[in-house]
Every structure is written in C-alpha cells, then in structure tokens.
Amino acid sequence: MNFKNVVTVFLLGALVFSCKQQNKSANMEAERGLVFAKGEKITSDNFIGTAFLNALVEADSTNPNAVGSVTFEPGARTNWHSHPAGQIILALDGVGYYQEKGNPKIIVKKGDVVRCPPDIPHWHGASTGTAFVQIAITGREKGETVWLGTVTDEAYDQ
Ligand code: MN
Numbered sequence: 001m002n003f004k005n006v007v008t009v010f011l012l013g014a015l016v017f018s019c020k021q022q023n024k025s026a027n028m029e030a031e032r033g034l035v036f037a038k039g040e041k042i043t044s045d046n047f048i049g050t051a052f053l054n055a056l057v058e059a060d061s062t063n064p065n066a067v068g069s070v071t072f073e074p075g076a077r078t079n080w081h082s083h084p085a086g087q088i089i090l091a092l093d094g095v096g097y098y099q100e101k102g103n104p105k106i107i108v109k110k111g112d113v114v115r116c117p118p119d120i121p122h123w124h125g126a127s128t129g130t131a132f133v134q135i136a137i138t139g140r141e142k143g144e145t146v147w148l149g150t151v152t153d154e155a156y157d158q
Pocket of ligand 1: 081083087116122123124
C-alpha cells in the first residue's frame, strides 16, 4: 500500500467515524424522549436544584387541567406541596422519586404513571444519579398548588 492509499483509507475511516458520531448524537436526542422541548429553567424557590418547565397547556374554562413537561437534573426536586384537585404524573424519561407524607419514597421510571390524590402533601423530582422527565397534569378547578416547605437532603436521601 503506497502513501496515497494510506491517506485515502484514513480519510474514508474518518468520514465513516464522523457519520457514526452524528447518528449517535441524533439517537441520544431521540432517546432523551424529546417529544417536548425542555423549556425554560425554573427559578421558583419551590424547587431545589436545576429543573426546566415547558408549560404545554394552561387550564381554562373548557379544560380544568394544566399540563407541563418538567425536566429535573439529578438531585433536583420540588418542595413539599399538595394539589387541591390532585395531579397525574406521567414519567417520560429517566429515573425519579415520588413521596407522599408518611410513606416511603418510591422510584418512578420511564413509562410509570403516578396519581397524586387531592390535598395529599408530596414531592417529586429526579433521583440522585439520573435526570427525570415528567408530564404533570394538574387539576386547577379547586385552586392553586399549596407549597409546604423544603425537602431536606435527609428526607431526599432516605
Ligand atoms: Mn405534585
């Protein structure tokens, strides 16, 4: 094999490698479950850590539910809170935690559905090591979410 052939083989190899890298990156986007955009960074004091909200549907007179996609980075979570008309959480991606007051926290994985009963204090968020993406469907017909205080590291780690 002469020098020219070696260069040609190298360049073809580099081309194939770069195409594979691009495919990998596109697949990772799809695997992240990016049906919905991540949205805006949440700046509310009712959250700990880094989380993003894409407010998909506002409640109105014909539809009493607010629908939002929330992405929690590892360790991020809501404060304790309750919803006067309850909430449904659809786990789109990753691994998260959900805990109702007085019960142990449960692990929530992609594909899981959680029903939060009305007025039950709870929190939700990402697990320690993995981000979590959820769709929250929140009934608004009986009033706004009631915020109840921080989920301490001790409670989160239990
Ligand atoms: Mn909730």
